[in-house]
Amino acid sequence: MMIAAASALPPLFVLLALMLVGVVLMSLLLLRLQQSLLAGYFLCGVIIANSGILGALGGANMQEGISQMSEFGVMLLMFTLGLEFSLSDLKYVHRLALFGGGWQMGSCALVAGGVALACGFSGTAAVLVAVALTMSSTAVSLKTFQDLGQESSPGARMALAVAIFQDLFIILFFLVLPLLLPEPGHHEDVSMLSRMGSLAWRGGLFVVVAGVCARWLIPGLLHAVTRTRNRELFTLSVVGCCVGLAFIGGMLQLGLALGAFVAGLAVSESIYKPRIHADVMPIKDLFLTIFFVSVGLMVDVAAALRHWQVLLLLTASLMLIKTTLITVIARRLGLVHRQALMAGIGLSSAGEFSLVLLQKAGPAGLWSADIQQILIGSAALSMGLLPALMRGGEPLGIRLEKLGWGRRKMKLPESDILRQRIKGLSEHAIIVGHGPVGEKLNKSLLDQGIKTLVIDLNAETVRSLKRQGQPVLFADAAHEETWELSRLREARLVAFTFPDATVTADGIALVRHQREDIPILARARFASDVERLKRLGATAVVNDELEASRAIVDQAIVMQGEE
Template identity: 70%
Template sequence: MPFHLKPLLAAAEGLPPLFTLLAVMLTTVVIVSLLLLRLQQSLLAGYFICGIIVANSGILDLLGGGESEARIAQMSEFGVMLLMFTLGMEFSLSDLRYVRRLAFVGGGWQMGLCGVLGGLTAWWFGISVTGSILLAVALAMSSTAVSLKSFQDLGLESSPGARMALAVAIFQDLFIIVFFLVLPLLLDPGHREESIWIRIGSLLGRGGLFVLLAGIAARWIIPTLLNVVTRTRNRELFTLSVVGSCLGLAFVGGLLQLGLALGAFVAGLAVSESIFKHRILADIMPIKDLFLTLFFVSVGLMVDLQVAAIYWKPILALTLVLMVTKAGVITLIARKLGLVHRQALMAGIGLSSAGEFSLVLLQKAGHAGVWDIGLQQTFIASAALSMGLLPAMMKAGDPLGAKLEKLGWGRRKPVLPESAPIRKKMRLMENHAIICGFGPVGQQLNKSLIAEGVPTLIVELNAETVHRLKRQGQAVLFADATHAETWELTRLMQARMVAFTFPDATLTLEALALIREHRKDIPVLARARFASDVERLKRFGATVVINDEVEAARAVTDQARVL
């Protein structure tokens, strides 16, 4: 040990070990991420690199050796649980309703073909039946977060390729829910002497009990709790209640031996379709990136460079075969479902990597001793490498598709013409009004502005409303006003005004901050449910604020005079 490190380590012995480990990890993340941003590279790759650096630099030995390994495992489990909750929150049954053909047909063929190819190949190379099944499912899964973020970075989030990727990702989420229920049957060697029917019956019983409890919580307990908390108008208590609900259902899932991760995912699903969903997402989004960072860094911590160096050829070969095979299979499926060649290729590349659930399954398989350390390192490193390479592959996908078309690929008439993406429509809009929310107030404002000859753009989060407005020819975005990407799509720089027709001051304040970053001069009309929110909204940039209480009082007074 270098002499100059001894005083530092002696001082660190008095600090909580978990705090010290987190400090080292996150400091490394910041340094590496700044370097990667300067080089215009994916931050996701940086998270893996940080974990690898910490795990292989000797820092863990200095911080306690075996105890540090145990703490890493705990952090990894906690990171997975938080990640699963956010994924459950973003899962949308409304989205599934409108992309069900792409989801069930495209997703079913993708999981089936990729899973069969992966499983048979693993079995051919001598991996056990259990290991082959786990590996087949793990490698067939794709990264929802990385894929959709890459489409957004390229400005293609509304393209047919992105819709195909989203549909398949939704099917994969549905599939993994069911697979997590049967996972204990594959990974529980301690009860293999029991009858398979007894184990299945026990699993179904525990699963049924959990679904019942989760349904009760989602239908009555959580909404009632959030209703009570919302009346306090205390944002911190609201966020604490949401996190508490997540941990509570995760704990119940753990008690029933179904896993903390599955419990957290179901907790996310429990509130994903509630009226509180968008406020919860607004509160969770600022810390979601931290959850993802901890998870991906924890995966990097599992990579042993000495072992990986021995198996570098299999790692590179598996990564190449995985990405090329999945991209090819999904491209063919997308073409059969009607996408034009270039968009089918983008969908294929976007889903070609392994995913977050892949890493979760590989971690669990490694802990259960399904295969040896060499295979574990090969699979983990390959899955991580494919996810790290995906953003760069996506950037090359569109130029590659264009080049292939010039060489004669896809010249025949497409099965289904590519629909014009929303961004193309937005390019034609100028001097328009942006209306956030399409409730009764938004509908009346939109009608009045159109009657005055002012073009309007609706920002709405109700999928049915969005589809109805699209059929009517109304310019509309299915987007969240609290996301920076939304305001890029609205052509804010060319707009004449912004109106928030919903009275939630918390969401309006978050959106106002984003608007004022780009346009300090644009008039902003807002609503406030309570008088206490009026001055706060004006202070943060609202031009005019309509107070619901004042307007209601004026209307009641006017009506009382008539009676």
């Protein structure tokens, strides 16, 4: 009776209810096991799809609901990715993005495409497989770097740079994707020239519409809504812009996903971005949940189990090959061995765009249903394994270094650091990082008549300090040559002013290798990092948590005294 009653309910509502209840239960279990929630979302979808409950509740209607929910999940995910994308970030990591991202995608695509062709795939299928497996997961890797407290590390910057390049590439690839996949309603005898012409005018029209919306309509709408001071209306307007541009992209047969991504881009550089983040981004986890569960709903466990050896082999090969290639590329770009390995592992999985492409390619008949299940299963499994592999990346790097990996002297990339020589400095303080803390420390030491040398990896900061006449190096504290150029042997103090304990630890080890007597001042975000940095040789460590608690206690006492 209950099943019959449930069958009368709207399929999308039934599906959404199953998804959300299942996600809550699965998340509670995975939090106890300290595992990735994103992998749990996918696993929840797999369980729902293969438990038989969907067939009992809705049959064919439920399968249509799965397809619709999957498309909706993809659209929402693409909007959040577009919203987080920022061309302003590119100027800080443009070298890593252009060279690192280009080499990463080129080398990985050649390997994946070559293997696909050798396995009998057609040229079109090989291209789609190559692009899908070349993409990496931005959501999982950057979130794991944050969980590890390494979001500011060189490895994380490398991952961010490559992610930016991949986003730029996939925008262009989505535009030409209709040429590779058969278009609905078109006959096979339609010439490629006609298809290119059709795509050109549809793409051109969409670019014009999106440009007008991004330049005038969306900012004007948000400005009018902001003046009402109605928070709910602002959030509704932002989501409405996403759905509206996605609708236009769908009407022009360019895909809902592309329209939603462009909608995110349209508001990502506006003056309203901070408020959009505050109001809209908290529901990003819901968007991710719907996407990953919807992907899990499309996995046929029986088909995957029939080919489990191939699935595991593909996953292992994908992650091993990408880790190796990206680690080598990162080393060539100047990252130290351990950080290069972390970048390689962080970019080793398939990504969200991989799943989007595979979902779009499946109905085109480029490969069999079993191969589709193997590809989707492998991509999802690699994303699920990524957090655990990244947690083991740093211990593995330390172990390899102890075995002799990376003992050769490193060569820095060609940049200002190779041309700039700090001459004549002695009895100076070396300040690593020129954020708010480093800036105040630098000013205070200069006011005391102490000469300073700043080391920073922000190109804009370095250029600004150069214009002010401040001795500065555009360099990485984890490079041995950085400390040679800084005239460490003539210095009187070294201060690490950023809270990234991983980079600070590498820098302290290099400083102590050259100078055992110099005072080293360090900063740590968490109390657990304080003793580790002191063991490595830090003279004093300022703990952000401890200092913040002291300030809050002092202010609370002052406020109580004023009553």
